[in-house]
Amino acid sequence: MNIIFVGKFRGKPLRCQLDGTRQLFTCATIISLFAGLLVSSGYWYGKTNAAVNELAALEHDISTQKILINEARQSAESELDALAARLGKMQANVIRLNALGQRLVKVAKLDSKEFDFKNTPAYGGPAETDSVASMYFNDVVANLDKQLASREEQLDVLEEVIMNRQLRRASKPRGRPITKGWTSSYYGKRTDPFSGRLAMHKGMDFAGKEGSEIVAVASGVVIWASDRYGYGELIEINHGNGYSTRYGHNAKLLVSVGDSVEKGQAISSMGSTGRSTGPHVHFEVLKNDRQINPAKFVALK
Incomplete structure (x- = not known):
C-alpha cells in the first residue's frame, strides 16, 4: 500500500509505502487520533466561543446596571434637593408663625409663659415603633406641612379677631378731648x-x-x-x-x-x-x- 503526501517538501511529493498489518494499524491509529484531535478542537472552540459570548452579554448587563445606578443616584440627589427645599420652606414657616404668635401674645396681653412661641414645644409619650416604622418619610413631611398650614390659618384667624377687637377699641370714644385744661x-x-x-x-x-x-x-x-x-x-x-x-x-x-x-x-x-x-x-x-x-x-x- 502506497500513501503519497503532496506538498512542498523540497519541491517533490512525499511517498510512504505501507506493507503489512502492523503498519496499517499504526496508520489507522494516527489517523483516528488526528480526527479526534480535530473533533476536540472544534468542541473546545465552540465552548470557548459560547463563553466569550456569555461574557460579552454579562459585560453588557453590567454596563446597563451601571447606567441604571447612575440614574437612580441622580434621581435620589434630585429628590434630596427637593426635600431640602421643602424642609427649608417649612422651617421658614415655623419661624414666621413663631414671630406671629409672639406678636399676638404681646398685642392681646396674654400670659407669655402659657403661650410660649420662643421655645420648642414639649413632647412625650410611650414609643410606638411599629406605627412609626410603617409610615413613609414623605408622608411624615406632608403631615407636618398640613399641621403647619392649619396652625398658620388658626393664627391668622386669631390675629384677625384681635385686630378687630383692637380696631373696635380704637374707634370707641374714650378720654378727654384736651391735653390741658x-x-x-x-x-x-x-x-x-x-x-x-x-x-x-x-x-x-x-x-x-x-x-x-x-x-x-x-x-x-x-x-x-x-x-x-x-x-x-x-x-x-x-x-x-x-x-x-x-x-x-x-x-x-x-x-x-x-x-x-x-x-x-x-x-x-x-x-x-x-x-x-x-x-x-x-x-x-x-x-x-x-x-x-x-x-x-x-x-x-
Missing part, C-alpha cells in the same frame, strides 16, 4: 348762660388756654369741618359702630372733611367761636345720631 360744665339740665333759663346741655365743656390743642378721642373720619350755628367752628368725626363726636367753638381747624384721624391726634385749637362765653371746647358724643352723656367715655382710659 379742666371741666367747666357737665351734660344735663343747667342754667343757660345767655338766657338765664333752665335748659338741656347735651355735652360737656372743657375750658383752657386759648389756642391749646383739641384732640380726637377715637380714630375715625372727619365728616364736618366748618362753621355751624351755635357751635361756631365745628369738627365732627364718625368713628363707626354708630359712634360720632363733635368738638365746638374752635379757633382754628387742623383737619378737613374726608381726613382720617387717629386717637390723640390734634384736630383743632381751642377758641370761643359761636355761642360761647370764653375759650373752651363743647364736646358731644353721639350714638346713632343722638347725643348721650359723654361722662362715661371721658372716664375711660
Whole structure:
C-alpha cells in the first residue's frame, strides 16, 4: 500500500509505502487520533466561543446596571434637593408663625409663659415603633406641612379677631378731648348762660388756654369741618359702630372733611367761636345720631 503526501517538501511529493498489518494499524491509529484531535478542537472552540459570548452579554448587563445606578443616584440627589427645599420652606414657616404668635401674645396681653412661641414645644409619650416604622418619610413631611398650614390659618384667624377687637377699641370714644385744661360744665339740665333759663346741655365743656390743642378721642373720619350755628367752628368725626363726636367753638381747624384721624391726634385749637362765653371746647358724643352723656367715655382710659 502506497500513501503519497503532496506538498512542498523540497519541491517533490512525499511517498510512504505501507506493507503489512502492523503498519496499517499504526496508520489507522494516527489517523483516528488526528480526527479526534480535530473533533476536540472544534468542541473546545465552540465552548470557548459560547463563553466569550456569555461574557460579552454579562459585560453588557453590567454596563446597563451601571447606567441604571447612575440614574437612580441622580434621581435620589434630585429628590434630596427637593426635600431640602421643602424642609427649608417649612422651617421658614415655623419661624414666621413663631414671630406671629409672639406678636399676638404681646398685642392681646396674654400670659407669655402659657403661650410660649420662643421655645420648642414639649413632647412625650410611650414609643410606638411599629406605627412609626410603617409610615413613609414623605408622608411624615406632608403631615407636618398640613399641621403647619392649619396652625398658620388658626393664627391668622386669631390675629384677625384681635385686630378687630383692637380696631373696635380704637374707634370707641374714650378720654378727654384736651391735653390741658379742666371741666367747666357737665351734660344735663343747667342754667343757660345767655338766657338765664333752665335748659338741656347735651355735652360737656372743657375750658383752657386759648389756642391749646383739641384732640380726637377715637380714630375715625372727619365728616364736618366748618362753621355751624351755635357751635361756631365745628369738627365732627364718625368713628363707626354708630359712634360720632363733635368738638365746638374752635379757633382754628387742623383737619378737613374726608381726613382720617387717629386717637390723640390734634384736630383743632381751642377758641370761643359761636355761642360761647370764653375759650373752651363743647364736646358731644353721639350714638346713632343722638347725643348721650359723654361722662362715661371721658372716664375711660
